[in-house]
Amino acid sequence: MTEAAPAPSKAGESGRSLSDQLREIEFDPRMIGMVAALAAIWLGFNWLSDGAFLSSRNLWNLLVQTSSIAVMACGMVLVIVTRNIDLSVGSMLGFVGMVVGLIQVRLLPELWGFEHPLTWLVSLLAAIALGSAIGLFQGALIAWLAIPSFIVTLGGLLVWRGAAWWVTQGQTIAPMDSRFRPLGGGVEGAIGTTASWVIGLAICALICVAMVFARRRRVRFRFSLRPLWAEIVMAVLACGVVIATVMIANSYALPVGIARRVTEAKGLPWPPGGLFIGHGLAVPVLIALAVGVAITFLTTRLRFGRYVFAIGGNPEAAQLSGVNTRKVVMLVYGLMGALVGISACIATARLDAATNSAGALDELYVIAAAVIGGTSLAGGVGTIAGAMLGALVMQSLQSGMVLIGVDTPLQNIVVGFVLVVAVWLDGLYRKRLG
Amino acid sequence: MDMTTPLVEMRDISIAFGGIKAVDAVSVDLKAGEVVGLLGHNGAGKSTLIKILSGAYQADSGEIRVGGELVSIGSPRDAKRHGIETIYQTLALADNVDAAANIFLGRELLTPWHTLDDSTMEAETRKVMGRLNPHFRRFKEPVKALSGGQRQSVAIARAIYFNARVLIMDEPTAALGPAETKQVAELILELKRQGIGIFLISHDLHDVFDLADRVSVMKNGRVVGTARTSDVTQDEVLGMIISGKCPTGAVPGPGALRD
Structure with a gap:
């Protein structure tokens, strides 16, 4: 049993780097850095806002506001890990949200009457199904027709935003079903x-x-x-x-x-x-947590997740090993679409209205959350927990600045600046410890 | 041994990429427990030929027989099902995951709940790597952190773990130092004793000549000739590689230079 080394000698231990040892015990030092950054942001804003930031009210709302982006960030990690990108998620959210609004405000009431007990469930399932269908379609174009994902989803960004307007010719749909509204948080949620x-x-x-x-x-x-x-x-x-x-x-x-x-x-x-x-x-926070746990399980414990990472590391190797790389990429986009469907429900329920501008710029926040959370745009590297923390960091910055009264243009400047600096620091860190 | 059915027979294999015939009516065969060297310059079509056998490319024409039976190899998965394993020149490793994940890539061991059985895979990896490279300890690290020799061991482990009948080694020692090259040579002889048929691809004659029972030389996508290594000298084989001239000890192929 030469291969079993339960207690490596101290001499052997000292020859290896700190990151080796941490990895050996399955401990990720990057995560500690992220948590420290989040703590600094929270304490800083708390000080600047005279204790308002760390009030239970603000933290509760902060988590609710993070949910929608966090859910989509889970899918974006998988997309980016396979060396792809999805620029269409914000527009998809808008389109799916409009369809969900139409279903529960116009379609189902005509069939079943208002406030039917199943309306919320049908709406949610329809959103997930529609999101998956759109995702699979875009994924098929990327995987089978070999069109670059940047282009396919850039097209999607325009197409689905236009489609969102088309659903009702730009009209906002409100209010939502009372059993659907808890998905968005608020007192009912x-x-x-x-x-x-x-x-x-x-x-x-x-x-x-x-x-x-x-x-x-x-x-x-x-x-x-x-x-x-x-x-x-x-x-x-x-x-x-x-x-x-x-x-x-x-x-x-x-x-x-x-x-x-x-x-x-x-x-x-x-x-x-x-x-x-x-x-x-809040219900949306629980949904986001459940999605995070499910996708983490998928990436670390299931074959599908292993294939996703292998494709990101070396697509040719994965293919030569017998992995159906096209199918995996298509399914990754399908999953991304399903998560957009869930986020569309959260966003629509939170607003208690479906508008054709819902989700505008969300693609950038979702990608930023994944990247701040340690997902490498070169592919092959990323964690779900990191991306969700990344989403929380982004939202903390934003709502912190609102709390202390920073103007909107300056908010955008700060968020953009932080994104660039975070990725730079992460690169430095990887070179030193990786 | 010549009387037995060849383990693998590739007959009249052709493949073209955009009008260029990379492999042109090539026939090679391999018997159990035999090492066949596939020689030729860079671009002679060796790697393309074996990629057809390993399922990475599909031939435009020609047939492949495994154990005498006609088979169709449409994907790497098909090739593996017929017991054909390949160690690619590029090693074809996913750099971002660890040794166990690479060895079992596409053939993961699962628990009864259909989740990845990482513990068993790691334990098996420790066993097979213990055979190939007893000093290997970096099981938890992504393979990009490993040395050239260690990466090579992982690629070899992936090929031999699944009880291959046919092993294709494309430039197996290109990235290795002298000691590691010797180790690979010993491994080849050991596998040969176990009755595994091995295609050894190299552009370096010396690597191959001592290990191979036969050599087939390719030039410009065609076979110059095939010879038992006992019937020809190294210089004659070198002549086949460079000028395409087939010596008397060899069976000429369609690519042989005609006087």
């Missing part, structure tokens, strides 16, 4: 404090179980292990973030009028001194 605790604790339990299983597997194969203290610190940190998120969401109080209505709806008396009812986690 907050799941309440008890449910938030249940979900939060369940996530913590899952994190711990997953870590125990991963460790057991490594023990079974005698691979090198993280020190136990590091494992425990990781578990405590991860669960701490989850619990803190739940506590913040729960400490953001419902407006008094709504709290009163909720209380009275339960048949309870409204106390004279008022009552504190927390929002709890």
Whole structure:
């Protein structure tokens, strides 16, 4: 058993770089850098805004605002990893959003009447189906006809924005179905404090179980292990973030009028001194988290994800190894489209209206989120968690600047500047540690 | 051994790219436990020919028989199904993933839940790499971080792990130093003893002559001639490569220079 090296000697250890050792225990130092950057942004804005930034209200809204971009960023990582790009996601979001609005405001009410209990579900599924279809179509052009993805999706950017206008000749559609609106957050989209605790604790339990299983597997194969203290610190940190998120969401109080209505709806008396009812986690945030977990699973645990990365690393090698690279690329675009469908629902529900300008410039924010999150435009490198953190960084900058009253043009300048600097720093880092 | 059915027979294979005949009516064959050297200048059509056998290209005409049976090889997957494994000159490794992911690329081991069984794949990789390169330790790193020899080991491991019957090695020692070249030579002899048929492609005569049982020389997409290495001298083979002149010890092919 020469291949088993459970405890490499100290002498062997010192000969390797720090990043080797970190990688050996499956620990990504880049992630720490991103979290540090996010912490700096948050503390900075908190100081500049006299504590308004880190209020539960602002953080709750920040997460809700991030959801739509974060969902699409997950798909964009896969697109960019395969050495492609998708410039059409913002326009697709606009088009799919308009169709969703049309379905639930004009089409379904005619068939089933207003406020049918299934309207929201049909709308959501239709959005995912339409998004996937558009994505697969664009993917087919890229994979089978070998048209550069930049061109196909640049065409898509124009086509789908035009199509979004065409759906209703530019008319805005509103309001949305009341069971659909929770997808966008808001008071209706907050799941309440008890449910938030249940979900939060369940996530913590899952994190711990997953870590125990991963460790057991490594023990079974005698691979090198993280020190136990590091494992425990990781578990405590991860669960701490989850619990803190739940506590913040729960400490953001419902407006008094709504709290009163909720209380009275339960048949309870409204106390004279008022009552504190927390929002709890928001539905779009939970959707984004679920998408993030699902796509992470897809990229790291399934064959499809392995192929996506192999194609990004060396398309010819993947093909010679028997991977159907065209099919994989087409499916990646299909998945991107499905996620755009979900984001279209989040955005439409949040606005409570479908407008043909929804999602304008989203493609740039989505690509920026993926790239800030460490996805390499050269292909082959990127993580879902990084992209979601990247989306959070972008949104934090933007809403922080709104909070301290920076003008819109200056906001754009700062965001553009940060994007360029972040990618430059990442490149420096890779050269030094990679 | 000459009496047995050839393991692989390629007959009258032709392929053209934009009017240029890269491979023109080429016939070669390979028997079990035999090493056949495929020689010729750069651009003689060697790599194109073996890419037809490995499924990367489809021939315009001609037929391929494996174990006497006519087969159609439309993709790399088909070739692998017939037990034909290839080590490409470029190694064809995905640089951004680790050794295990490369070795099992396209043939991943899965758990009962259809997820990647990374642990088993890594354990198997440790076994096969332990055979090829006992000092190899960098299992967690993307292969771009590895040395030329280590990358070569990964490419070889990928070819031999799946019990190949036919192994195609395209310039297997181009990126290697003398010690590693010797290691590859020993490996070839070991595989030959196991009854695997090996096509050895090289533009360097000396690499091939000691290892091969027979050589086929190509020039301008055509076979100059085929000879047992015991029947010809190195100088004569060199003459075949350079001028296309077929010596008396060799069986002339369609590409032989005619007087």
